[in-house]
Amino acid sequence: MHHQNIQRGPDGHGPKGLSCATCHGRENPPASFGAHQPPGVSEGWHLPAADMPLVFAGLGSRALCEQLKDPKRNGNKSMQALVEHVEKAPLVLWGWSPGYARKPVSIPHAEFMAAFKTWVSAGGPCPAD
Ligand code: HEC
Incomplete structure (x- = not known):
């Protein structure tokens, strides 16, 4: 895929000179642009920071559940902050x-x-797995 060589950079916004925002705007491009356009979002496109990468790939249900709840691995979020995050984060x-x-x-x-x-x-x- 096109992203194989794009890295998160120190803050998750992409490496210097190739930030996500170079290609990703503040909203999705209009449908008239067709497929394979870089999507956009109001708060700016980014990954989590490198010290808290929030990688879900390959995790079983239990491990995923535990990571999600753990403030040391979920962006310092309490359960209430998690609710707000999944409710409102653009x-x-x-x-x-x-x-x-x-x-x-x-x-x-x-x-x-x-x-x-x-x-x-x-x-x-959390489920048994
Ligand atoms: C060089 C341009 C470019 C940069 C820089 C870039 N992207 Fe993309 N991104 C694209 C394009 C083009 C697409 C649409 C691909 C498609 O639909 O086939 C895309 C799509 C995506 C998607 C949607 C998934 C998908 O497969 O359609 C995500 C998620 C994403 N980018 C994340 C990021 C993040 C996070 C960064 C910064 C760390 C980033 N991108 C930097 C060009 C870029």
Whole structure:
């Protein structure tokens, strides 16, 4: 894919001289531009910082759950801050409107929020795996 050589850089905004914002704007390009355009988001496109990379790939349910809850690995977020993050962060919400030809998250955001809050009020239990 096109991103194989783009790295997160120290703050997750891309290496010097090739920041994400070089190509990614503040909103998705219009549909008339067609497929394979760099999507955009109001808060600016970025990855988590290098010291907290938030890598989900390859994790089982339990490990993913534990990482998500751990402030040392989730961007210093309490459970309440996590709720706000998945409820309001523009980059999270982008997943539900990813722009031309990309598939959005497969369940509605409201449904996801209801399930997330149920999980948080139960104390954030993690599955056996
Ligand atoms: C040299 C230009 C360029 C830079 C720099 C760049 N991107 Fe992209 N990015 C693109 C293009 C073009 C697409 C659309 C690819 C497609 O739809 O096939 C894209 C798509 C994406 C997507 C959507 C996933 C996908 O496969 O469509 C994500 C996520 C993404 N970029 C993250 C980043 C992040 C994070 C950075 C900075 C660390 C970054 N990009 C830097 C050009 C760039």
